[in-house]
Amino acid sequence: MTVYLVGAGPGDPDLLTLKAVKILNKADVVIYDRLANEKILDHAPQAELIYVGKKAGEHYKNQNEINQILINAAKNYNMVVRLKGGDPFVFGRGGEEMLALLEEGIVVDIIPGVTSAVGVPTSVGLPVTHRGVATSLTIVTGHEDPTKSEKQVKWDFKADTIIILMGVGRLEDNTHELMKYKDPKTPVCVIEQGTMPDQRIITGTLENISQKNINPPALVIIGSVVDIFKKARL
Ligand SMILES: C[S@@+](CC[C@H](N)C(=O)[O-])C[C@H]1O[C@@H](n2cnc3c(N)ncnc32)[C@H](O)[C@@H]1O
Structure with missing residues (x-):
């Protein structure tokens, strides 16, 4: 057994x-x-x-x-x-x-399995770290257990790249929190249904990404590495 x-x-x-x-x-x-x-x-x-x-x-x-x-x-x-x-x-x-x-x-x-947190961005050509651009990475839940007595997620992250899982439902609130610490123009990429036939990629910034039509399951990737992805796609 x-x-x-x-x-x-x-x-x-x-x-x-x-x-x-x-x-x-x-x-x-x-x-x-x-x-x-x-x-x-x-x-x-x-x-x-x-x-x-x-x-x-x-x-x-x-x-x-x-x-x-x-x-x-x-x-x-x-x-x-x-x-x-x-x-x-x-x-x-x-x-x-x-x-x-x-x-x-x-x-x-x-x-172990290939986590969506890293495997999905990698599969589309979005490096989660990149020499000279991003040397650190935070993976965070966008939907912290509401029954917790005290919140553990403070959104004041120091990492260059932030990846939010379960981040669709509260995207507006979470990006609002992040903008207290990061430039509203920080690039953001959302990947829906990563590695699947229905995959969709949506790009924007911290200040406008929540206004776009996004459906779960999706990953939200925040930071200058999104510009590397855009460059690679040209
Ligand atoms: C409960 S978590 C489980 C994560 C899983 N253990 C992992 O390592 O990928 C579910 C979240 O993972 C992300 N996710 C899982 N598969 C995904 C995919 N194919 N495309 C985009 N996001 C995905 C979404 O943010 C989703 O809300």
Whole structure:
């Protein structure tokens, strides 16, 4: 009984790692939530598939319920795969699942995935660091848990490049906060559905990006590296 926490990458099924493919191939059960591309499940032809994501009109499983499903699966199956978009430990709650399993004495193995935070900009030719332009990078959630007693995100980042995940719903508020510390003309690039056939790229500045029509899932990349991307596209 081993649970493999496996990163599924940002969407394009060809961005799965070889190790993930090998493990999926041998899996007895795959527990997954909303995946950018369900073709990834074709790598687990003999596995039972358990969906734990949101479904219209149905109760959405909370993290404790998902942890319990993983624990039960580990007790009943030999090879359990918990498949997660991108990398399991980048805003994926993989750390919480790992700790819950370890507390039950269950063996956990973690297979990293290509995180959307870096993989998506890279795939379009937007370098998140660039010699002489950006030497540091912050990856932040745009949707901090509203039940937290105190906010951890202050938006006064010093890094040259800022990448916001889950940033569509509160883009206006978050860019407003950032403009307290950064030039309103700072370039911004939004990539919707990165690495997927419906990918869209929208560019603007901190002061106007929230006025553009943007739909999730999307990454928001802020900083002078966006100009490198624009130069490369010319
Ligand atoms: C809950 S987080 C999970 C991140 C994931 N663990 C990772 O490493 O990429 C979901 C957010 O990741 C970003 N995201 C994931 N896949 C994406 C894609 N293909 N294109 C753009 N953004 C994506 C979006 O900001 C989305 O709201």
